[in-house]
Amino acid sequence: MNIVECRGLKKTYRQGRVDVHALDGVDLDVVRGDFMALAGPSGSGKTTLLNLIGGLDHASAGEVVLDGEKLNLLSQAQLAELRLNRIGFVFQAYNLIPVLTAQENVEFILQLQNLPARERRERAMAILDDVGLEGLYGRRPAELSGGQQQRVAVARAIVSEPAIVLADEPTANLDSHTGQGLLELMLEMNEKKEVTFIFSTHDKMVMDYAKRLVILRDGRIAGERGKTE
Amino acid sequence: MFFQLAWRNIWRNPKRTLILLTAIVIGVWSMIFLGALMRGISDQMVRNGIANLTGHVQIHLRGYRNDPVVENSILQPGKLEEVLAGALPKEAHWTERVRVYAVASNARHSIGVTLVGIDSAREAQVSFIGSAVTQGDYLQPGKGNGILIGQSLAEKFKTELGKKLVLMALDSKGDNASRAFRISGIFRAELEAIEKQFVFVNLDTARQMLKLKGGISEISILLPEKSATEAVVQSLRKQLPVGDSLEVASWLDLLPFVTAVMELYDGFIFIWFLIIFIAMGFGIVNTILMAVFERVREFGLLKALGMKPVWIVRQVLTESFLLLLVGQVLGCIFGLVSVALLARNGIDLSAFAEGLEYAGMSRMIFPVVLVKDVVMANLVVFILGVLVSLYPAVKAARFTPVEALART
Known part of the structure; x- marks a missing residue:
């Protein structure tokens, strides 16, 4: 069963007087439970595609259906609701809230979902334990290493048990050892909790871990290997 | 956590927050202090008027x-x-x-x-x-x-x-x-x-x-209390044979100049409140705007994580609310303490006594705090403060996640 369906997806940016076709007619289906990587050179449209799938940006043409919802039919508030409840994001630059501790960063999502304080605390601590951050609950992002921050970001992405996690170059700022640890962690989440992961990446290690690899070039799908079905 | 997040956010730049707090504190203090001074002057004029043969x-x-x-x-x-x-x-x-x-x-x-x-x-x-x-x-x-x-x-x-x-x-x-x-x-x-x-x-x-x-x-x-005047006037009008020959007048009728001055001071106080607020309002907008523009990427992140635009507005307004609350509490404390200190011995304006005479004012001014003035000063600062913060708040809510996250 598909969790993501992209049909004829186009995205054109205006850069000065020039139109840049970041995506030029992408058709893509992602099945539930996939562990998929989008690869390709810089400017191939990986991040743009991830942004469109996550409802962070609007397509110039075509449509994205995520977990049964046609994103182009949703309002800003509905998109926010969808991102909150069904999508987890992991960004290249970690993007944690600097004034909150690791635990509070993870709890923040649950707070937005109006979960009771006790449940929030328990779930946040449990997921931080799962990503190997026992005892670091009270540290603020500035007091954590890059790898630890990215683990917090992963914990935040999966704590609410979303249908899909979108990770934009999650290992780009990490050394290979830390990056591998993080991939192992996400793979474990994928296998244990059946969370769908889509990565955009340049990293060969990520591509190796991915069960399915989609290659983008010039805004189009140029190739693919290892379908999960 | 909204409050916690807002509280921590306002202390991310302590120097800027302290400058804004100082502006709010001085603004609220001056509203209370000047209000008390004007009330003291008009109160003294009423006392003089009543004591100088008018009575209540x-x-x-x-x-x-x-x-x-x-x-x-x-x-x-x-x-x-x-x-x-x-x-x-x-x-x-x-x-x-x-x-x-x-x-x-x-x-x-x-x-x-x-x-x-x-x-x-x-x-x-x-x-x-x-x-x-x-x-x-x-x-x-x-x-x-x-x-x-x-x-x-x-x-x-x-x-x-x-x-x-x-x-x-x-x-x-x-x-x-x-x-x-x-x-x-x-x-x-x-x-x-x-x-x-x-x-x-x-x-x-x-x-x-x-x-x-x-x-x-x-x-x-x-009368033992000035506030009893109207009731006594009404009671006397009923009981005295005023219909044909006698008239009962309160000090408000007998001292029209003082009454007019009191009304004038009400107007002055309100205008003063507004002037202070306008000066303060620019500071609030500027500071909150700076804080918002410094955190564009963060607002993008919050929206990406699922915060609705209205929640972003609430978040920014909560930060303004906390700043205003702290500033107002401190301003009230300073205002009330400085008025209490001056009210002990009064302010001696003997040097200007001749000029003051023309206005029927006393040589000694004892500031008087009215609860309604304190409430009004705080309401003006609070309501207008939150209103001017709406602009940066809406601005923050309008950043699109992709644009905001792309900023460095």
């Missing part, structure tokens, strides 16, 4: 206030005394007076004055004169030719205690009446004009001189 309530023959001549006297006040005894609160005091225009003269000078015939014992409980005599003695009931004059009048006449002063006025028959008095006391008043304007003699002596028999010009009533 007066009863006259209808027409006396427009034409205060001896013909417009209450000829049989005896009935009124009975009503007053039953109608006034126990702690209230009242007195009867004769008050007419007269000419005072000695060998060198003559000047128009107001001759006030008083029941010395009762008058001392109602107006300032009982405790205002600084040289000589207060009027004694048996000493018919004693007269109290003000220090300024004594200086103008180059006269002193024991010297003679002649008063001339029209009596109840319309004839000229004159009588020689001996200066038995010299009084000081809060306002120099009072010292020049009023001379006091015994009530019976004034009646004799003006052929008034038992008549009086007015009854002046001092």
Whole structure:
């Protein structure tokens, strides 16, 4: 069963007087439970595609259906609701809230979902334990290493048990050892909790871990290997 | 967590937050302090007015206030005394007076004055004169030719205690009446004009001189509380035979200038509040805008994580709310403490006494804090503060996640 369906997806940016076709007619289906990587050179449209799938940006043409919802039919508030409840994001630059501790960063999502304080605390601590951050609950992002921050970001992405996690170059700022640890962690989440992961990446290690690899070039799908079905 | 996040966010740049807090504190402090000062001035004007023979309530023959001549006297006040005894609160005091225009003269000078015939014992409980005599003695009931004059009048006449002063006025028959008095006391008043304007003699002596028999010009009533005035006026209007011949007036009717000044001060205070706020408002908008633009990427992240635009607005407004709350609490504390300190001994404006006289103001100002002024100052700052913060808040809510996250 598909969790993501992209049909004829186009995205054109205006850069000065020039139109840049970041995506030029992408058709893509992602099945539930996939562990998929989008690869390709810089400017191939990986991040743009991830942004469109996550409802962070609007397509110039075509449509994205995520977990049964046609994103182009949703309002800003509905998109926010969808991102909150069904999508987890992991960004290249970690993007944690600097004034909150690791635990509070993870709890923040649950707070937005109006979960009771006790449940929030328990779930946040449990997921931080799962990503190997026992005892670091009270540290603020500035007091954590890059790898630890990215683990917090992963914990935040999966704590609410979303249908899909979108990770934009999650290992780009990490050394290979830390990056591998993080991939192992996400793979474990994928296998244990059946969370769908889509990565955009340049990293060969990520591509190796991915069960399915989609290659983008010039805004189009140029190739693919290892379908999960 | 919204509050926690907001509180931590405002302390991300402590220097900027402290500068804004200082502006809010000074703004609120100045609103409370200046308001208290203006209230103190108008309060002192009311006190002076009430103590300077007005009292809280007066009863006259209808027409006396427009034409205060001896013909417009209450000829049989005896009935009124009975009503007053039953109608006034126990702690209230009242007195009867004769008050007419007269000419005072000695060998060198003559000047128009107001001759006030008083029941010395009762008058001392109602107006300032009982405790205002600084040289000589207060009027004694048996000493018919004693007269109290003000220090300024004594200086103008180059006269002193024991010297003679002649008063001339029209009596109840319309004839000229004159009588020689001996200066038995010299009084000081809060306002120099009072010292020049009023001379006091015994009530019976004034009646004799003006052929008034038992008549009086007015009854002046001092109540234990100013706030009871309207109720007493209404009660007296019901109980006294005011329909045909008498009128009951409150100090608000009797001191129209003071009433107008009080209304004017209300306006001044409000305008002052607005001016302060406008200055403060720019600071608030600027600071919050800077804080928002510094965190564009973070707002993008919050939206990407699922915060709705309205939640972002709430988040930014919560930060403003906390800043305003802290600033207002501190401003109120400083304002109330500084007013309390100054209210102990008052502010001495003797250096400007002559100028102040024209406005009927006292030489000493005691600031007075009104709860309504404190509430209004805080409401103005709070409501307008939150309103001006809406602009940066909406701005923050409008960043699209992709654009915001792309910023470095």
